[in-house]
Amino acid sequence: MIEKMYKQSVYYLDILCNRIGERCVGSDGNREATRFLEKELAAAGWKTSAAEFDAIDWEDGGARLECDGNSFEVFVGHYSLSFKGSAPLLAISTIDELEHAEITGKIILLHGPIAREQLMPKNFVFYNPEESRKIIALLEKGNPAAVIGATGRNSALAGGVYPFPLIEDGDFDIPSVYMTEEEGMRLAVHSGSQANLESVSERIPGKGYNIIAARGPEDAGRIVVTAHIDAKKGTRGAIDNATGVIVLMLLAELLRDYNGKRQIELVAFNGEDYYAVPGQMNYIAANQEKFGNMILDINIDGAGYHEGPSAFSEFNLPEELSEKLTHIIDSYPGLTKGPQWPQGDHSIFVQFGVPAVAVTSKWFIDNMESQDVTHTPKDRPEITDCHKLVEIANALNELIRMI
Ligand SMILES: [Zn+2]
Structure with missing residues (x-):
């Protein structure tokens, strides 16, 4: 049984990460992945549905920047609009400077403190600090020709990406590019000179x-x-989060004969x-x-890293449920118990008062x-180990049947 599940996981991993590959929302790969998953879940005897929404895909055509005869390495801001033109460069490093500068029509370099954290997308409602909203509002009010973000390393927010796009927002219509902190320092000394920027980018509407x-x-x-089920642009998203989707599929098979009293819902977000x-x-x-009718959310994200145990973190579990989980772990x-971490879809359920268990790899927490x-x-x-996915699926099957 375990060997069969292991082989199935390896097969699923190959389909999601190698055959399909990129699964960014709005892309063909993303739609191929959701079609594949729906077919697998239906084949395991589940009643399936696909909820449709609009999503734009994005194509990166490259960018270049020149100033005072020097060229600088820049990257197209994710989901940005294109830009081609020449305008005075203005370097800005704090919100206060941004508030008082004349930025209209200029190419703005945001560097230093103001560019320390990725600006949250305008319509991202779950986490949107005041500072981020203020910077976006000042930019939209001042309407510069383009924005250059010089960003450092910030693993907690941007994962392992360096430099990270300061702005990643298909709802923000001022063209943006980004560069490393070092390039930003090199460019800042040219503030006041004429800069030449070309950035080729395309938003492609899709579903x-x-x-x-x-x-049940x-x-x-x-x-x-x-x-x-989606993956970040430019990655195959094996650990983030093909492994989570594979656990869903394994679980669908394990629960094929479930006829307990609960309703079980498997959701690929x-x-x-x-x-x-x-x-x-x-x-x-x-x-x-309907959140009031939910007993528990179990969210799997970042599970199955080849090193270390799988971590189960609990959020507001009633005592009885917590004891059952401890017994399973x-x-x-x-399996091991993990600390609470907020960067995942379980936070949605927690916000709506639903108890949750988040499953990930301990290695990422550490x-x-x-x-x-x-x-x-x-x-x-x-970087994944499918044996761990089999273990997680078996444990979750057992936990669900105990509730
Ligand atoms: Zn993820």
């Missing part, structure tokens, strides 16, 4: 889908198991790694009145600040 599979009666409470989290917003809108050698894997091309099948 995305959440895949939802359900079974609706009246005695719902257990929701979630994993996001589409948009965890996308600026406007459209799949999550779609699910919230559809379930606005203790009976599988590769190396949050220093790891350079998340959201980079290093996130490949080679």
Whole structure:
């Protein structure tokens, strides 16, 4: 049984990461992945549905920048509009400077403190600090010709990406590019000179889908198991989050004969790694009145790293449920209890008062600040171990049947 599940996982990993590859929301690969998942869940005897929403894909055509006869290495801001032109360069390093500078029509270099953290997308409602909203508002009010963000390393927020795009927002219409901190320092001394910027970028309108599979009666409470199926642009998203989707598929098979009293819902969210989290917003809108009927969310994100145990973190579990979880964790050698972490779809359920369990790899929790894997091309099948996915699926199957 375990050997068969292992082989199935390896097959799924190959389909999601090698045959399909990129699964960014709005892309063909993303739609291929959701179609594949829906077929697998239906084949395991589940009633499936696909919730559709609008999502733009994005194509990067490259960027270049010149100033005072020097060229600088720049990258197209993700989901940005194109830009081609020449304008005076103005370097800005604080919000206060931005507030008082004359920026209209200029090419603005944001560097230093103001560019320390990625600016949150305008329509990202789950986490949007005041500072970020203020910078965006000042830029939109001042309307510069283009924005250059010089960014440093910030693993906690940007994963292992360096430099990270300061702005990643298809709803923000001032063209943007980004560069490393070092390039930013080199460029800042040319503030006041004429800069020449060309950035080629295209927004491609398309569709995305959440895949939802359900079974069991609706009246005695719902257990929701979630994993996001989209991957960050430019990565195969093996650990983030093909492994989570594979656990969903393994679990669908294990629960094929479930006829307990709960309703079980398996949800592949589409948009965890996308600026406007459209799949999550779609699910919230559809379930606005139904969160009260949910007993538990189990969210799998970042599970199956080849090193270290799988970490189960609990959020507001009632005592009885917490004891059951502890019992399960203790009976599988590769599982351990983890601390709470907020950067995942379980936070949505927690916000709506639903108890949650988040499943990830302990290694990522321990190396949050220093790891350079998340959201980079290093996130490949080679860094995963499918045996761990089999163990997680078996443990979750047992836990769900105990509730
Ligand atoms: Zn993820």
